[in-house]
Amino acid sequence: GIGSRGSSGDDFRSSGRVSEPLEPSALVHASELPEHTLEADLLRTFSKYGEIKEICMLPHLSQALIEFKDVESAKMIVENAKSESLTISGRRIKVNYSTSQHIVHRNEGMSTTVENKVLLFTVYKQDYPITVDVLHQICSPHGTVSRIAIFRKFHLHALVEFSRVEDAIRAKRNLNGADIYSGCCTIKVDYSVSQSVTVTRNDQESWDYENPQSCNASLLGQPEGRQPSLLKEPKVYRDQSHVQPQQPPMQAPMQHQPAHIGYGGFWATPPTLPVLLDQFLMVYGLNGEVFNCQRLFNLLCLYGNVVSIKFLRSKEGSAMVQMGDPQAAERAIQNLNFARMFGQKLQLSQSKQTCLVETSRPRNLPDGSPSFIDFSASRNNRFTTPGLAAKNKIYPPFRTLQFWNCPPHCSDEDLRQMFAGCGCQLPEKIARFSNPKAAEKTIAGQVQWARDIDATEALVLANNCEVQAPGQKYPFAVRLSFAAKPIADGQWPARAIVARLRRTLRVLTKGAVPAVVADAMSSSYQFSGVLL
Numbered sequence: 001g002i003g004s005r006g007s008s009g010d011d012f013r014s015s016g017r018v019s020e021p022l023e024p025s026a027l028v029h030a031s032e033l034p035e036h037t038l039e040a041d042l043l044r045t046f047s048k049y050g051e052i053k054e055i056c057m058l059p060h061l062s063q064a065l066i067e068f069k070d071v072e073s074a075k076m077i078v079e080n081a082k083s084e085s086l087t088i089s090g091r092r093i094k095v096n097y098s099t100s101q102h103i104v105h106r107n108e109g110m111s112t113t114v115e116n117k118v119l120l121f122t123v124y125k126q127d128y129p130i131t132v133d134v135l136h137q138i139c140s141p142h143g144t145v146s147r148i149a150i151f152r153k154f155h156l157h158a159l160v161e162f163s164r165v166e167d168a169i170r171a172k173r174n175l176n177g178a179d180i181y182s183g184c185c186t187i188k189v190d191y192s193v194s195q196s197v198t199v200t201r202n203d204q205e206s207w208d209y210e211n212p213q214s215c216n217a218s219l220l221g222q223p224e225g226r227q228p229s230l231l232k233e234p235k236v237y238r239d240q241s242h243v244q245p246q247q248p249p250m251q252a253p254m255q256h257q258p259a260h261i262g263y264g265g266f267w268a269t270p271p272t273l274p275v276l277l278d279q280f281l282m283v284y285g286l287n288g289e290v291f292n293c294q295r296l297f298n299l300l301c302l303y304g305n306v307v308s309i310k311f312l313r314s315k316e317g318s319a320m321v322q323m324g325d326p327q328a329a330e331r332a333i334q335n336l337n338f339a340r341m342f343g344q345k346l347q348l349s350q351s352k353q354t355c356l357v358e359t360s361r362p363r364n365l366p367d368g369s370p371s372f373i374d375f376s377a378s379r380n381n382r383f384t385t386p387g388l389a390a391k392n393k394i395y396p397p398f399r400t401l402q403f404w405n406c407p408p409h410c411s412d413e414d415l416r417q418m419f420a421g422c423g424c425q426l427p428e429k430i431a432r433f434s435n436p437k438a439a440e441k442t443i444a445g446q447v448q449w450a451r452d453i454d455a456t457e458a459l460v461l462a463n464n465c466e467v468q469a470p471g472q473k474y475p476f477a478v479r480l481s482f483a484a485k486p487i488a489d490g491q492w493p494a495r496a497i498v499a500r501l502r503r504t505l506r507v508l509t510k511g512a513v514p515a516v517v518a519d520a521m522s523s524s525y526q527f528s529g530v531l532l
Contacts, residue, residue, distance in 0.1 A: 022097040023097065024078075025101050027066070027067045028046070028074050028077060028097060031095075032092075033063060033088060034091040037059070037088055038173070039174075045086070049076045050072070051069040057177045059176075110193060116193075120157065121135065126185055128180075128185055131150070131205070135150075143166070144163040147199050148160050149198070149206040159194060161196060279328065280350070281320070281322075281348055281350065284346070285318075285344045285345050286311075286346070292367055293319075297309060297373070298464055299460050300332055301464075304331060306381060307322040307376045308356050308376065310359065310371060317344070335397070340453050342460075395483065395484050397453075398483060400446055400482070400483040404444035404478075405479045407443070407476045425457070429446075430447050431445050442476065464479065
């Protein structure tokens with residue numbers, strides 16, 4: 001987004017591509033910079049030769065543009081670099097004149113050279129999620145942060161507003177060119193054209209630190225433990241099921257302080273990374289006559305929170321999905337990749353894109369439903385709290401489904417009618433869990449089909465189906481998930497008898513179950529007829 005006037009990319013070159021001497025100019029091009037070279041490092045090295053007007057960092061290319069106030073200063077450093085080794089953090093760098101005379105900004109009016117208390121962050125090589133907690137943690141050592149807002153264009157960007165211009169200047173010099181995590185999440189920092197940052201709500205994408213009580217506290221934990229960088233490896237889980245709630249970022253104490261500035265960064269980094277680092281999925285092989293956003297959600301919500309789903313116009317039968325965290329995406333790939341349903345085979349893979357842009361006016365799918373839906377606030381997400389997440393059992397597609405949250409007094413025939421109304425094949429077996437107290441509110445059990453594909457299709461069509469019960473104000477959303485084992489003949493009646501028999505014997509014997517009965521009960525459930 002920032003380069004030299006008329007260069008057409010010539011400044012972003014290796015020295016071997018220039019076949020003839022360049023005309024002296026006040027703009028100097030530095031290349032082969034070591035990783036984590038900061039604007040402050042360049043200031044210390046180049047300011048010895050004259051007054052610097054501006055520095056343009058190109059951290060993703062290991063290059064930078066340094067514009068002096070006069071041409072003589074640029075001549076001095078270029079001539080000295082020919083005879084002496086110019087080093088940063090012990091590594092030799094290359095210096096030459098730029099093909100242009102001045103640095104110009106070409107990023108759609110987002111940045112400026114005028115010092116401002118609002119900084120524009122651009123993140124390259126984003127291998128980890130970047131949230132307001134991460135940005136606050138790396139910015140707060142350099143001054144008081146007032147507001148942060150994250151947005152996405154070609155890369156992830158963020159506007160960070162400091163309370164004073166002096167704080168923003170210090171933060172820019174010490175963060176521009178740094179790696180947030182070792183070898184990735186490289187940041188470029190410019191002054192923003194905006195004079196202030198507007199925050200409408202406090203969440204992972206935006207936060208007003210001067211009004212921290214406008215929303216619930218951030219749910220992300222502090223990053224924890226590679227080569228030095230700004231932060232340690234983050235906890236890659238992004239949904240609430242894997243982290244403990246914490247105070248808003250401005251109230252959270254800094255657990256680490258910068259150790260040094262220079263090659264590599266500030267803090268130690270992580271152990272081995274997981275195989276999947278992103279929560280964005282591509283799903284191919286979707287039957288366009290059956291699938292829509294809601295039905296794909298019905299399938300994916302078994303493996304983690306679903307943030308949003310968008311069916312692609314460019315490739316028929318494909319969709320891009322943002323899961324709540326990378327582990328949810330990994331679980332979906334492991335359990336659903338190559339699963340067969342509706343005459344086709346699903347293929348799931350990690351998306352090369354790192355954001356899913358919301359569509360204000362999505363096109364309609366063949367069934368008339370929208371091609372984009374935001375599920376971030378859906379009550380049907382099952383991993384929204386640690387307690388709910390712990391109840392989810394992760395299994396691949398199987399011919400037996402668990403069901404729960406059915407209306408009380410729902411008969412087997414009612415269940416069959418529900419599946420038939422959703423367009424599913426009727427199940428062969430239905431078995432209920434025996435829990436008299438729970439049955440007063442909802443009913444749970446298992447349903448079974450002859451084939452795995454039949455059960456999978458039923459789950460896609462009927463999961464989260466709303467069933468209205470007589471006398472109830474709101475409908476029941478029936479939940480479905482895959483089971484691990486088939487229904488065994490007599491399994492649930494025998495288990496129900498065992499449970500009731502245990503309670504009866506404890507009452508009759510004042511808590512002591514006879515040993516011979518206890519042994520029989522522990523050995524098998526298939527003894528109901530004998531005991532009765």
